[in-house]
Amino acid sequence: MPTPKAKVCTVSSRQHQLLEQISRKATNPHRLVQRAKLVLLAADGINNTEISEQLQMNRNQVRMWRSRWADAASRLEIAETPETSDQKLIQLIILVLSDQPRPGKPATFTVDNIVQIVAVACEHPSQSQRPINEWTHRELAEEVVKRGIVKEISRYSVGRFLK
DSSP, X not given: OOOOOOOOOOOOHHHHHHHHHHHHOTTSOHXXXXXXXXXXXXXXXXXXXXXXXXXXXXXXXXXXXXXXXXXXXXXXXXXXXXXXXXXXXXXXXXXXXXXXXXXXXXXXXXXXXXXXXXXXXXXXXXXXXXXXXXXXXXXXHHHHXXXXXXXXXXXXXXXXXXX
C-alpha cells in the first residue's frame, strides 16, 4: 500500500525570513518556535518522519501543522503585499501557527465575578459583620454568595482566584 503524499509547503522568501525570526526569538513560546521550524523544514522538502524525529514531535502533529500551513498558503500570499508591514505578516503567521480554540465547558465565572470576589477579599471582614480578623476561603465564598455576586462557589475556587 503506498504511503500518502505529504502536503507541499510553500514559503516565500519574506515568509522564510519571518519564520526564521520567529524560530530564533528566545521569548516566543516553545510551541510556536517548534511549528515555525517545522514549516521551514517542510518547505525544504523534508518528509514528515524526518521532521518528527528532528523536532521530537509526533508524526501526526507534523502532518496536521504541515496541512494547516498548506491550507493557509493562499491567505498568506494574498496578505503579503509591499504595503503589509513585517509586524502584521508575523501576526498572521503566528495566527496560522496557533492552536485553535478547543471545545469544552464554558467558564463558570466571568471576569467581572472574579474582580468582585477579589474586591470583597480586599475589604475588612468587619465591614460585612463577620466576627473574624482575616478572610478564610470558606468565609469569603459564603459572603460572595450572600451578596449575590455568584449563585454558588467553592472555597477552592475562591482560593484559586486569590492565588
